[in-house]
Structures are given as C-alpha cells and as structure tokens.
Amino acid sequence: MRNLRLAHVIEAGAWLSLALLLFISSFDFSQEIEIYKFGASAWPRAILLLIAVAAVGQLFGQWLRGEGQGSEMLDKASDDGAALAAQLSDHNNPKWLAWTFLLMTIPFVYMNLPGMTGEWLSLDKSGLHQAKLLTAAVLITIFLLAIRGNHIGGMLTLPLLFGAFIQDFGFYFTAPFFILGTMYLMGERHWKNMIMVGALIMGILLALFVSLLYVGLPTGNISPFYEFGTTVVNLLQ
Amino acid sequence: MDTLTNFINGTITLFGDPLGIFIFFGGVIGGMLFGAIPGVSMLTLAAILLPFTAHLSPEHGIMLFSVIYCTGVYGGAITAILFNIPGAPENAPTAFDGYPMTQKGQAGKAVGAAVTCSAIGGTVSAVIMMIATAPIASWAISAFGPPEIFALVFFGLAVASSVGARTFWKGWLSILLGLLIAVVGLDPVGGIERWDFGMPYLLAGIHFIPTILGFFAVSEVFVQVEKKAKGSYDAPKVSVDFPSLAELFAQKIAVIRSIVIGFFCGILPGIGATLAAFMGYNEAVRWSKDRKAFGTGKLEGVVSSETANNAATGAAMIPLLALGLPGGALTAMMVGVFQMHDMEPGPLVFLNSADLVWVVFSAMFFANLSILLIGFLETKTIINLLRIPFQFLAPLILLLATVGAYAVRGLPIDIVVMFIAGIVGFFLRRSGYSVAGIVLGLILGKIGEQTFAQAMQMLHFEWSGFFSRPIAITLIIAGMLTLLNSIYSAFFKKST
Numbered sequence: 001m002r003n004l005r006l007a008h009v010i011e012a013g014a015w016l017s018l019a020l021l022l023f024i025s026s027f028d029f030s031q032e033i034e035i036y037k038f039g040a041s042a043w044p045r046a047i048l049l050l051i052a053v054a055a056v057g058q059l060f061g062q063w064l065r066g067e068g069q070g071s072e073m074l075d076k077a078s079d080d081g082a083a084l085a086a087q088l089s090d091h092n093n094p095k096w097l098a099w100t101f102l103l104m105t106i107p108f109v110y111m112n113l114p115g116m117t118g119e120w121l122s123l124d125k126s127g128l129h130q131a132k133l134l135t136a137a138v139l140i141t142i143f144l145l146a147i148r149g150n151h152i153g154g155m156l157t158l159p160l161l162f163g164a165f166i167q168d169f170g171f172y173f174t175a176p177f178f179i180l181g182t183m184y185l186m187g188e189r190h191w192k193n194m195i196m197v198g199a200l201i202m203g204i205l206l207a208l209f210v211s212l213l214y215v216g217l218p219t220g221n222i223s224p225f226y227e228f229g230t231t232v233v234n235l236l237q
Numbered sequence: 238m239d240t241l242t243n244f245i246n247g248t249i250t251l252f253g254d255p256l257g258i259f260i261f262f263g264g265v266i267g268g269m270l271f272g273a274i275p276g277v278s279m280l281t282l283a284a285i286l287l288p289f290t291a292h293l294s295p296e297h298g299i300m301l302f303s304v305i306y307c308t309g310v311y312g313g314a315i316t317a318i319l320f321n322i323p324g325a326p327e328n329a330p331t332a333f334d335g336y337p338m339t340q341k342g343q344a345g346k347a348v349g350a351a352v353t354c355s356a357i358g359g360t361v362s363a364v365i366m367m368i369a370t371a372p373i374a375s376w377a378i379s380a381f382g383p384p385e386i387f388a389l390v391f392f393g394l395a396v397a398s399s400v401g402a403r404t405f406w407k408g409w410l411s412i413l414l415g416l417l418i419a420v421v422g423l424d425p426v427g428g429i430e431r432w433d434f435g436m437p438y439l440l441a442g443i444h445f446i447p448t449i450l451g452f453f454a455v456s457e458v459f460v461q462v463e464k465k466a467k468g469s470y471d472a473p474k475v476s477v478d479f480p481s482l483a484e485l486f487a488q489k490i491a492v493i494r495s496i497v498i499g500f501f502c503g504i505l506p507g508i509g510a511t512l513a514a515f516m517g518y519n520e521a522v523r524w525s526k527d528r529k530a531f532g533t534g535k536l537e538g539v540v541s542s543e544t545a546n547n548a549a550t551g552a553a554m555i556p557l558l559a560l561g562l563p564g565g566a567l568t569a570m571m572v573g574v575f576q577m578h579d580m581e582p583g584p585l586v587f588l589n590s591a592d593l594v595w596v597v598f599s600a601m602f603f604a605n606l607s608i609l610l611i612g613f614l615e616t617k618t619i620i621n622l623l624r625i626p627f628q629f630l631a632p633l634i635l636l637l638a639t640v641g642a643y644a645v646r647g648l649p650i651d652i653v654v655m656f657i658a659g660i661v662g663f664f665l666r667r668s669g670y671s672v673a674g675i676v677l678g679l680i681l682g683k684i685g686e687q688t689f690a691q692a693m694q695m696l697h698f699e700w701s702g703f704f705s706r707p708i709a710i711t712l713i714i715a716g717m718l719t720l721l722n723s724i725y726s727a728f729f730k731k732s733t
Contacts, residue, residue, distance in 0.1 A: 051417070055406075057724070082460045171643075
C-alpha cells in the first residue's frame with residue numbers, strides 16, 4: 001500500500017463513480033448535430049475522461065508520495081485553514097461524516113415527502129398544506145434531537161432546511177429562526193444578545209431590501225404564514 | 238497622449254456622477270473591511286453584491302468590482318499583521334514578518350508599510366494596465382479567432398490547475414468539476430438537453446450566481462464555524478508609529494522587484510495575487526544577505542508581499558479586458574457582471590464601450606491611491622470591527638447571500654442550490670480542492686466549449702488546422718508543457 005490510505009481510495013472511488021455514472025447517462029443526449037459532427041456528448045465525455053485520468057493520477061501520486069506532492073510554497077498559497085480545522089475538530093472520521101450526511105437528508109425529505117404523500121392520497125390544496133405542516137413539525141423535532149453533539153452537522157443542515165422551508169413558510173417568518181439557530185449552533189448562549197442582534201440583522205435586511213430596493217422576497221404559500229409575510233411587506237412598502 | 242486624455246475623461250465621468258462617487262467609496266471601504274475581517278473576504282462581498290449589479294449600469298457594476306479587488310487585496314494585510322490571521326490567502330506571507338513585528342511592538346510600522354507599499358504596487362500596476370491593455374486588445378481583434386480563444390482558455394486552465402489547490406491533481410479535478418457543472422443545460426450548438434434529469438430548473442443550466450455565492454460566501458462561513466470550534470484570538474495592543482520616509486526609501490529595491498514579480502504573476506491567467514505575494518516574499522528572502530532575519534519581524538518581508546499582491550491587481554485586468562478571459566475568482570465574477578448586462582468582455586469592449594473601460598481604469602488608479610489615505614484612517618475602525626464575534630456576522634452573511642441568490646430569478650430553488658454549493662465547497666476545501674478553480678472552470682467552460690465548437694467548424698474538423706495558426710498552437714503547446722511539468726513535479730520532484 002506504500003503511502004496509500006483508505007481515504008485516498010474512497011476519494012478516487014468517488015470521482016471514478018461520478019465519471020462512470022455521468023458517462024452512462026450521457027447516452028441520453030448522445031445525438032449527432034447536423035452542423036457539428038462531434039455532437040452534444042463529445043465535450044462532456046472528454047471532461048469525464050479527464051476526471052477519470054486525474055482521479056487515477058491522484059491515486060497513483062498518493063501511493064507514490066502520500067499527500068506531499070506539491071511544493072511547499074504552493075501548498076502554503078493554497079492553504080485556507082479548512083483542512084487543519086477539519087483535522088483538529090476530528091470531523092474526518094467516517095462516523096461523523098455518515099451521521100452528518102444523514103442529517104442533511106432532512107431538508108430533502110421535506111421537499112419530496114409531502115408532495116408524494118399528497119399525490120398518493122389525492123389530497124386537495126388544504127390537505128397538502130396540512131401534510132406539509134405535519135412533516136415540517138416532525139422533521140424539526142428530529143433535527144433538534146439529532147444535532148445534539150454535532151453542531152457542525154447542524155450548521156450544515158440548518159441553511160438547507162431554511163432553503164427548503166422558505167417557499168412554504170416565507171422569508172419573513174423563517175429568517176428570525178434561522179438567525180437565532182445559526183447563532184446558537186455557533187456557540188452563542190446569551191439569549192438577550194441573540195435577540196438584540198437578530199432584530200438588528202432583520203431590521204437591516206428589511207430596511208435595505210424590502211423598503212429601499214423593493215426586492216420581492218418569498219412570502220410563503222401556507223396560511224397563516226402567507227398572510228404574515230404579505231402583512232410585513234405591506235407595512236414596509 | 239490619448240491614454241492621458243482617456244484617463245482624464247474617465248476620471249471626470251467617474252467623479253462627475255454622484256452615484257459613481259458613492260459606489261466608488263462604498264467599494265473602497267467595503268473591500269478594505271471585507272478584506273480585513275477574518276472569516277469573510279473580498280470574494281464574499283463580491284459574491285453577495287454580484288446579483289445586485291444587475292440594477293446598476295455596466296460601468297458602475299464593473300467599476301465596483303475592480304475597486305473591491307484593489308482594496309480587498311490590501312485589507313487582509315491588517316489582520317495578518319495584527320492578529321496573524323490573513324484576511325485572504327494573498328496576505329498570508331505578510332503575516333510571516335508582520336505578526337512578529339506586532340509582537341515586538343512595531344505593529345504601526347508594519348501596517349504603515351503595508352498601506353504605503355500596497356498603494357505603490359497597485360498604482361504602478363494600474364498605470365501599466367492603462368498603457369498596455371488597449372494595444373493588446375486592438376491586436377487581439379485581428380489576431381484572435383475562436384481557435385486562439387479556445388487555446389487561451391486551455392492555457393489558462395492548465396496554469397490555474399497547477400497553482401490553485403493543495404496538489405496539481407486536486408487543482409485539475411477542481412477545474413474539471415467546474416467544467417462539468419457548466420455542461421448542464423442546453424448544448425451551445427444544437428440546443429440539446431444535457432443532464433437535466435427531467436428537472437425544468439436544470440434546462441437553463443445551473444446558474445452561476447447561486448453557485449458562486451455558495452462556493453465563496455456560504456462555504457467560508459462553514460469553514461469559519463469549524464475553525465471557531467477549535468480556536469480563538471486575543472486582540473493585541475496597537476501602536477501608531479508609522480515608518481519614516483527614510484525607512485520606506487530603504488526598501489526601494491524590494492518594492493521594484495515585487496512590482497515586476499506581481500505584475501507578471503497577475504497577467505498570467507490563473508496565478509493572480511496569491512502566488513504573486515508568495516513569490517514576492519520568496520524572492521525577497523532569496524536576494525537578502527540576512528535571510529535568517531525573515532520570519533522574525535523584518536520590514537522587507539511585509540513590503541515585498543504587500544507590493545507584489547497589489548501589483549497583480551492591475552495586471553489581472555489585462556487578460557480580462559483585452560482577451561475576455563478571467564484569470565482568477567474575482568475577475569471570473571466580473572465576467573458574470575458583463576453577462577448580466579448582455580455584454581462579453583474582450584477586445585470589442587474597447588470599441589463598443591470605451592467609456593466603461595476608462596471609468597474602470599480611473600477607478601482602479603484612484604482606489605489604489607485611496608488605500609494610502611483611507612487605509613491609514615480606517616485601520617483603527619477595522620480593529621474595532623474585528624471585535625464583533627463571528628457568530629453575529631455569520632447569519633448576516635448567510636441571509637445576504639440568500640437574498641442575493643433569490644433576487645436573480647425569484648426562484649426559491651436557487652437558495653437551495655446555493656446552500657448545496659456551499660456544502661460541496663466546504664467538503665472540497667477541507668480536502669484541499671480549490672473553489673476558485675471550480676468557479677474558473679464554470680465560467681471558462683461555457684466559453685471553452687463554444688469556441689471549441691466554432692474552431693472545429695472553422696477548421697473543417699481537421700485537428701491539424703491548429704498548426705496553421707501560430708498563436709493557437711503556441712498557446713496549446715505552452716499549456717501542454719505546463720501540464721507535463723506539473724505531472725512530472727507531482728510524481729518525481731522533491732518538495733521545495
């Protein structure tokens with residue numbers, strides 16, 4: 001195995017799998033174009049081939065020399081401290097990674113499950129909204145329980161959850177919770193400070209984007225969140 | 238003479254418009270602040286502002302980014318010197334001697350040298366840029382067709398892959414990932430759907446604004462969250478004894494050497510200010526008779542690094558404006574600003590939008606000069622701002638990015654795409670990949686595929702046609718040699 005570690009093999013495997021899967025799916029658009037004999041798939045396939053070559057080359061380099069394959073100067077120039085921070089916080093272990101990736105599926109469950117359930121049960125609009133509310137409540141509870149002891153995982157998932165909820169519950173309702181959640185996950189525990197800073201951030205954003213620039217932020221789809229969002233917009237504009 | 242007249246006209250246009258003045262000073266101060274605050278960078282600010290430039294005129298949008306570029310490169314020096322935390326990678330070598338100077342109670346001297354030398358390096362570079370860009374662009378109009386532009390894209394990516402990430406392979410994989418993202422959507426020749434997986438959203442391709450916001454602003458917050466879990470810093474006492482004129486004059490050789498190094502690093506696509514700063518510092522050590530003093534608080538270390546990184550800023554605009562090719566992350570975002578106004582950077586900009594070019598040139602010149610004036614005044618303010626805990630800044634950055642991602646097309650899915658890009662960027666960065674490489678690949682991928690298709694049609698699908706075009710074949714051979722050298726170094730050369 002020389003200088004090779006399991007992580008190197010997994011890394012190369014991930015790149016090669018990506019290249020292989022996309023190569024297979026490239027047959028969906030592998031058509032010739034009248035004025036361009038290489039067709040629509042030549043360029044993407046060339047990129048996939050190069051990815052495979054680079055992944056194998058990287059693996060061979062790691063086998064030969066480990067991680068130290070570049071000059072010290074280039075290494076320093078490219079270092080932004082991210083790798084060291086990951087190493088120090090022991091967030092490279094498979095257990096943490098598996099747990100965190102599982103946590104990050106929560107927002108995607110919300111984005112798909114209510115719609116699928118609604119279709120399966122032939123729910124009307126209000127039934128679908130109730131399904132969404134119920135799913136959101138369950139998923140938030142699971143999220144709050146799952147992030148105990150994994151605040152970095154929580155920090156990676158929270159924005160996705162915010163992004164998933166924003167269409168249904170609106171920016172104006174979800175953003176304050178997002179602000180407080182971010183501060184909490186980053187270690188802030190003084191509730192007074194959190195509320196004051198949260199109010200200041202919301203104030204700045206609403207004044208700048210809603211009152212001054214008239215940016216139409218999502219107001220939500222579900223009652224009473226939609227009414228709340230539109231009331232805020234009407235008050236500010 | 239023409240250059241001077243154009244410069245004066247550009248200056249009058251810039252400062253004759255109240256909105257222009259407001260944007261200029263906003264960019265100067267914003268660039269310095271975001272450059273200085275650890276956990277964010279000028280790229281974070283640029284990414285957040287990118288969607289809103291659609292509401293500005295092209296002149297104001299590009300001018301804003303060029304000003305942020307100049308002052309942002311300087312801003313990171315303050316925290317590098319005072320806290321040993323470079324605001325951006327291009328300020329990392331500044332910390333090697335800047336922070337030891339702070340520990341010796343000479344912080345003011347180090348900050349003063351950084352302010353002065355950043356201004357000198359940037360201003361000289363801006364002057365050369367004004368003189369050189371127009372002739373290069375006018376030559377490029379006749380000399381550059383699709384084969385040459387494709388060859389230049391290839392050369393730029395080959396160089397960028399060698400320097401952007403922890404290893405050559407990671408650099409190359411970063412760029413290829415960017416090229417792959419650029420493929421999603423309709424193909425540029427026949428309009429055939431590629432990798433849309435039945436999702437209407439993907440038909441138009443993955444929009445570059447949410448992607449850029451995710452890779453830079455969001456992933457940066459995630460990285461800081463992880464760093465914060467393990468570290469903290471104490472604010473040092475700051476003195477205000479700036480260096481004397483005699484002390485600065487003694488550094489003249491270091492300044493001139495670093496301007497030359499910085500300018501040549503800046504003009505090559507993909508290298509930019511970061512490597513300029515490291516090379517400037519390395520050369521200062523190599524040429525010095527007292528090499529051991531470097532790293533212990535030597536003024537020449539700060540001077541060399543800060544002159545070189547700012548000298549790269551003006552030079553980086555030459556390939557962008559003369560040839561339409563961005564050399565780094567921020568210039569890649571400038572291409573985004575052009576595209577949002579249905580414009581393409583390149584030699585024709587000089588013919589069609591000469592006013593824009595000269596407003597930008599004037600703004601960059603005055604932005605570098607303003608480092609000298611505002612830099613001294615702003616240092617104290619920045620030190621106070623650094624006391625704001627990052628947990629209070631992070632939600633603001635994430636929400637600004639959210640508004641930015643949503644405002645472009647009014648699609649909530651863009652917010653999710655942005656956060657996914659942030660998570661991908663976070664995991665790739667901690668594994669040594671380069672998010673700047675991904676973005677460069679994303680922006681150059683579209684230009685590359687389009688010009689490749691045009692070139693092949695033009696050359697009747699004969700690869701040998703490239704040999705009949707000296708510029709194209711020279712660039713392709715140079716790119717191949719760069720790649721082969723990097724592969725050889727990756728496998729066989731000892732670390733230096």
